[in-house]
Amino acid sequence: MTRTVDSAPEVQVASGRLRGRMERGVAAFLGIPYAAPPFGARRMRPPEPPVRWEGERSATDYGPTCPKGDVGPESAALFPEVVIPGEECLNLNVWTPDPRGSGLPVLVWIHGGMFTKGAGSVVGYRGDSFARDGVVCVTINYRLGAEGFLHLDDGTANLGLLDQIAALEWVQGNIAAFGGDPGKVTVAGQSAGAMSVVTLMAMPGARGMFRHAVAQSGAVGQTLTAETAEDVASRLAESLGVAPTREAFGEVPVARLARAASALVEEFQTASDPAKWDSLPFAPVVDGDTLPDHPLDALSRGAGSGVRLLAGWNRDDTRIGLVPTGMIDLVTEPALSVVVGALGAPDGTVERYRAARPGASSGDLLAAVTTDCFIRVPAIRVAEARLEGGEADTWMYRFDHESPSFAGRLGAAHAVELPYVFDLLDEESNHALIGDEPPQAVADTAHGAWVRFVADGDPGWPRYNLTDRSTALIDEGITVVDDPGGAEREVWAGRRCGPPIDRRTA
Template identity: 40%
Template sequence: MTTTDTVQAPAGTIVGRRLGPVRRFLGIPYAEPPVGVRRFAAPVPRGRFSEPYDASRHGATAQVVPLSETTTVPEPSVPGDDVLNLSVVTPVDAERCPVLVWVHGGGFLAGSPASPWYDGRSFARDGVVTVTVGYRLGVDGFAPLDDAPANRGLRDLLLALDWVQENIAAFGGDPGRVTLAGQSAGGGAVLALLSSPATRGRFRRAVSLSGGHFEVAADAAHAYLERLGDRLAVPPTREGFARRTVEQLQWCVRELRAAEALVLGPGVGDDVLPVTILAGLGAHGHDVPLLLGATGDEFDGPLGAAERAAARAAGTRTTDTLFRAACPSTAAARRTTTAGTWLYSFEWPSPALGGAAHCTDIPYFFDVLDAPGVAQALGPNPPAELATLMHADLVDFVRGQDPSWAKATGTLGDPAREYGRPGAALAADTTGAFDPVARAVVEAC
């Protein structure tokens, strides 16, 4: 039976819903709506609510237009201007629980924090508070414009982390035990923020699933914006893009994106990212333990076992260069950290998608195999035991425990945990899982 549940927080009175042992407070604005003069500006903190805030449903999403007609992760778009909002899922009677702050993926162009795959009910069951965050996307969040602050989407996430520090104790969370985590673009955002001098003290642990060093070079971004402006018949400036709605921009981005993998994303050269992500990882976040990994096949599609082995041994697939190579290079950059870096590789081949495809590890880490869309992505009988193991490893990490396998240093033969490799244990500690892409890292060092 669902009942109302009220929290008195520094942000104001927030009214959510309780169902059994789980409390949900959805769509809480942490910033003013980024519209009008605030559209391409730095986020403005939301003032204290003067009336009880109804947090019974998901808030508006920055995504208006999905990245494609069908996506592996169910990614609902919710209309509205108040897109800078977050949701909190917490155990009943929670008190100083560790906190997982989740950043969704979508190529920095799309994605939705309202996905049922990101529901924190299993984390709540295990004594963890989950916060899912919405942030600006595409042109609004990441286009480098001469008369606007850069990295607006990352600035949104920084403000959301500030909100967590100020308010999460009212929901039973411990602001001193915050883990920042995300997948794909979200995992890339985690690495970007971990590399930033602006984030110190906002989170104590970090997890990157299929993330990478996804900064976009300024010349490439400007060239893309020129093409976008031509198609929209506006100059590629703040004033020009402001003449078009978010929906118009997102449709145009989707139409132009077909042949380009990463067109907008974090940019280097401001106070958030003064240097490249890899350089920043070598200079900052040394007191933050990091767990990161990738799926075995990401975007490289179904192959036979022999073909897959040969392709992986070459280390030249999109999967390798865009995602997996970031694992040993990040470990190498953090080699001198006191906190440590641990690697995992998700190897379970989905019978529905073929191979260990992009996003297929999310329902296992969240332990939500019964969520909508999971059967379509993973087939009718995904192994529940694998979800139990992966989720437990992530919960232990968020609680403050170091992984049971050895730390990585970015060298050949680095240790890693493999999940779901056919013919092996569901979770097996191994070495060399990232060697095909680590060769280049070793040579560079």
């Protein structure tokens, strides 16, 4: 789509006037506050409306990022983080082909990062390719770790999700100023962002704010009960030497609290019991109010049935935590059996996976099993719950394109699809993950399917049902297969499974 816009485009939103910039042929407005700064008296409280400003506000640079813990070197190499100081961290970014246009479809992107890291300003989420193709793209920040997901049974819960809802409310009230149609909003995310997307579909407070949803390598199996979340808060308080109250946590310096939350995630990640690996200490909580029921239960009763959903996984998702660290070569056959048993799989599971992968190492089999248990099956459970709840349009995909990184051993790992979905192959920070010469044909395929879904609500292949289980395998083209890996899927019958914790890259 080719349009002519001003070199310094301007728009008027509810809080005041904004001046953006031209970026790769589209208009970009960056660092726009969608809520008031969540500090001082507002710290660890529900989001409040943004503060109005006088005159024209510059929106040419990314705004502050939400507080988060330290990122390890392994993660930073593959997934560069952004840290921008400042209190106006509840902000968003908009890319549009023409702020003077109207009726354009809108994509709202929710970043991943185990609910403890990430930002909407990560360069890999730059929205100009979507805007180039006629989609208004919005990326958001939301509170992380204890600031966003601490649960104390005091009537305040799921602040990070409430931030996301506040951003969606802002979109509803302001996106027309950028040429977008508030009735054509798709909310999308990957990993923890995908978990957020599916949870939002079940939340009464988000009802009616989007008509399409995209969940990439993340579902809702890790949703916490109030009791579990309160135990997490107690453990965090003990580590900090404070009382487990909102007031006491609010007295802890922001940076110290973020580091303590990240340390608790690390503790869960490295637990000796593999069954704990599918638990996130900071995650959506079934609190009976903001999230009345477990999302799968709500979906099975028809919640979100009017929302069209595109959901899927990467064929080798959990290799992201095994290959870069070299752990994949350290997995022995006895260790594989112990982990598979701890995950609740029945006898014969390893043999079933090995039969489909002749010559696979124990590490390779562990990656296949955990990808299914932690990523693939939870996505399928969402589709099944929606079908149980009635007519609900759902499309499933599996991303199959293999990265050449780590001598080709990374495969189609967690997050490898992102540069292709965003069509940002020229962004050098992506090359550690996808190689220096990523094929444009894969981006044309993946990005094109996402644009079709955002614009028309149909990515271009058959809907998912329990008879055919049609799934699009995405590489340089699309191949539709019925129930790929069905024998392995059946291993997990009756188990909800949950997404992984990967302290490095999730």
